[in-house]
Amino acid sequence: MSVLSGLSQRRRHLGWLIGAAVTPFFAFNALAQTQAELQKLFTGSTITIIGSNAGSGADIMIRASAEILGDFLPGKPARIVVQNVPGGGGIPQVRRFMQAKPDGLTITVLHSRHTVDALFGTHDIKEWDPRKTGIIGTPTGGGQSRLLCVNPQTYNWTSWKDLIDSKKQLNVGASEPSGGAAAMAVRFIEMNKGPMKIITGYSGNNEIFAAYLRGEVPILQHCPERSLKKEYADLLKTPEEAHKKFVPILWWDVESDPEWLKTLGYSGKVPHVNEVLDMMGAGEEQKKAFRAALEIRSIFSRTWTLPAGTPEPVVKAWQDAFMKMTASPQYKALMVKIGFEDEHAPRSAQEMRDAFKLFDSLSPESIAVIKQLGND
């Protein structure tokens, strides 16, 4: 090694040392600058949340969140406006969102179909690509106890086997064709020519519930513990009385609390959806597809997202604010107030991006199954 080369190496090392010492300073400076810019962006601004139908479940949740959202953003906005773009299965809402400026001050909250259908190439707007948008997170990303009930006064329930052998078809009420995770099990059973049929057209869960209670539809696709206890407590006074109206016959996602089943006057084991799929001879591929469909549909429910092209630091600020907000006690109290505590299952943007990978890993058969699920 020559003297010259030794000197050069020493200089190089010195350079690295200086660089290493200065980098945090620049990084901190850049960060501080970004923070200052973010604060400037949000302080006194008007945040617009593009929602769907005024008065819908999603709308109620957005409006409740809007009450405290400003406390978690880097700067305090002057006001948060919810702009409802109703009807058309949410397509006008997506179109309006696609026209929004990527300035970080406009976001939307999307129904799962607008992400899932786009992934499968079946969305009505061909140029819509949710992967390019700045996903913030979801407040209701699955992991919930889902229970299917039958009204014994309408259908004399004995077992799944008897029902399948009888070749009967029990109707299940639904409000829209592209149901979310709550309708998933019934859709799979229906798709596999099982003993159930979804009847769409009801105005919402409460109308479905009334139809179930008066015996118009024998199956309730989701018996949520919280709303049954709160809104239908008159039917749950004793387990015997409850059992006259609700017999749990299927669960998926997360198994129900045995105490809750006791409240319903049920002591046996409720079968998992896979057991029923087995009885119908659905096979492994179907079960795998069901799991994937449930995961994807659940995780993309009520997706908070920013327009494509929103600067990365702004997206990051939103993501941080969102996670902090959904973890806060104020937010949880709000969800209890509006009766959404059962659905509280926030997921980060990263978890949602991972779900895109889950989609990429699906076999063509599974994709075909889930695609059919959305189109039936």
Place this chain on the structure above:
Amino acid sequence: MAGGEQLFSRPGIWLGFLIVLPIAVISGLKPGGGVPVFVILLGLTSHLDPWVVVCTAIFYKAASDLMEPVPSILLGIPGGRSAQATVLDGYPMAQKGLAGVAIGASYTGNIVGGIFGALVFLALLPFARQLILIFGSAEFFLLTVIGVMTVAVVSSGAFIKGLLTGGLGIAIAMVGYSSIGGDIRATFGLNYLYDGVPLGPLVVGLFAIPEAIALVVGGKPVAGDRVDLLMKQANRDVWRGIVEGFRHWRLMLQSSAIGTAIGMMPGLGAPVAHWISYAVARNTEKGAHETFGKGDIRGVIASDAPNSSADGGELFPTLAFGIPGTAGMSIMIAIFVLCGFTPGYSLMTNHLDVVVALVYVLIIANTLTVPIVMLFAPYLARLTLANPMVLAPIVIWVSMLAAYMTTNSIADLIVVLVFAVLGLFMKAYGWPRPPILIAVALGEVMEKYLWISVNNYGFSMFARPQFLAILAVMGLVALFGVRMRRQVAATVKEVREEAAPTVAAVLPEPEAETAPVVFARVPFRDRMTLEFIGEIVLLALVAAFLGYMLWDSTHWRFSDRLTPLIGVSIAAFFWVIRVGTIVLSFFRPIQISSREAKIMDTGFQTGQDPREARLRFYQIFGFTVALMLVIWVFGFHFGATLMLGAYLVTIARFSWLWTAFIVGVAIAILVGFYDYVLGIPWHVPLIVELFK
């Protein structure tokens, strides 16, 4: 009760009432529907006392519903979904100089109906949940079908054309995204139509614009030659209306009961109730078959008493189960939820004080709003004396603004223009317009319950006791009507003499024999009248739309195709009959005059100088089109107000001072109310886009 205590111990609630009352009055007066106050209240849930928000919301709904009959009576423009039938008798009464009587009777019906509905709700509160569960989708479907069947009632005199347009209306109601199967139906590829053809712009186009143009063409005020009569009697007329209303107490109670009962059915509410009430009254009231639709005071009572009584009924599904009776009610439910009063068992038990307070609010809304309207009624009635050259452009301007509020897009105005052209033709040549309105308003609900009923009940729905009970009641009403008609036909003269003086005044004069237009044995070139060519064009357009829907339906699921095909089949059937009648007329003498309609669409009154009338038509129609273009290019604030001013000064020859005053008021409304209170997102005018 605790609800009353809360109501009277919170001054915020009363302040809320005071603030929304004028908004409700303005909102209800606007043709085609109200302003989005519910959505504003939705945004205030976190900032205000929950009691203030829910009480104000219910108060606003009741008060704005109460205002809806006013444009129907004074201008022949259906105010909203629950006062559409009022136009059938209210407007002809206004044309006879009896606007005050009509308003008096309407509000007597409304106040009695409103209190009746509230008291029934209070009395049946303990059984609310059980009551809702008695009737199912099959019965809801039957009731919507009965509602749609009133198309036949309002097609009096032009039955074939009425049913044709009724079928067309069902087809129009099916445009857009289907919530049953998810298909996008007959949108012509337009994003705007994904949510269907909006009712607000349709009403404005089909009714408001043609009626405003008819005023100008006629050259006379709404009340025609009865100016002196009206000026003298305006104050007294309102009282006459009130007295007349109470004289028909049985009809008021019958209509109120129908309103409350149908209001209790989830998803139906006042839009269905008032049509059924009108159809029932036509069968149960003496001589109504001959007089309804021509300015019979009983027609006004029959359609307005259910308007308010349905509010009480609608509270049953809304509060007991959280099922929205109408679109407005779904926002109401959201307001309740955001205030921490989730509808259902907990509200009916843990928050019974809220429920009871809401009943009081309904009663207060009626007793507070009605006297205010009554106070102003004589002045409102004088609106029918206003110079049509001034009144019409203002009505058109307000109507455009009302239509624009639907989606805040310029496409709303294009819908107005399309239906205005259709409405003008229909009015001119005796094609009944109400059937389209009924079918569009009820079509979507009918489709929903048809699909649910067919799937859940199949043919067994016809064996359900509840279904049969409703059918039996309606059958008895129809039989009663037939019996009544026979009686009346036998003793027409007697009935006239027996009727009270005011009723006699509003009963139509015996119809003058008009020479039928017979085209047969007339040379071909003489048959090419504007009316004939116009009808051929209209029939061709209807065929094109039905054909497009038929072709497009081949891509839809069965569930999404069923109801549109029913509508298309009905329209196509009567289209063939109509075309067949025209073709046959070439070979043998057949009366094919299309001016035989008896309700509303009886042509334009052109006065003594048809050429002058034609010029006025071109001017006002040109103004309507120009107004739309100007709004598109320059926006509402600048373009529309300036255009209104220009028309008033140059064409209507209105004084500069008064024009400046009207334009000033218009700007004040736009800026003060729409910008500051409502925060409406206006479209960016084209001129601004170009200079960006």
